[in-house]
Amino acid sequence: MKKALISAQLKTKLLVILIxxxxxxxxLELYTFGIPSDFLSRWLNSFFVIFFMISVTVLGVVPAINxxxxxxxGR
Structure with a gap:
């Protein structure tokens, strides 16, 4: 049987981070800028930045500090 590339627990964490x-x-975009003509590009940029920051924090920094x-x- 083939081993899953991403575990179910990681999929759940990524889904919560995505939402x-x-x-x-x-x-952020609606409060700051409303719905201008370039809403989609601004929204995608802010989405990827926020997703990256939360993912690095939750999946990298917190476990490393723990x-x-x-x-x-000594545990």
Whole structure:
């Protein structure tokens, strides 16, 4: 049997991050600029930036700090 490339837990985390990023990007763009002619490009840019920042934080920084603290505490 072939092993899944992405685990179910990671898929769930990415889906939650995706939904949060869509909502934050939409709220930010609509509140700041309204719906101008370049709404889609601005929204995509803000979506990718927010998605990248949340993903790096949740999937990279937090586990790394958790590992470092556990290692320093001797657990």
């Amino acid at each position: 949060i990023s869509i909502l934050l990007a939409s709220a 590992y470092a603290v556990n290692k320093a505490a």
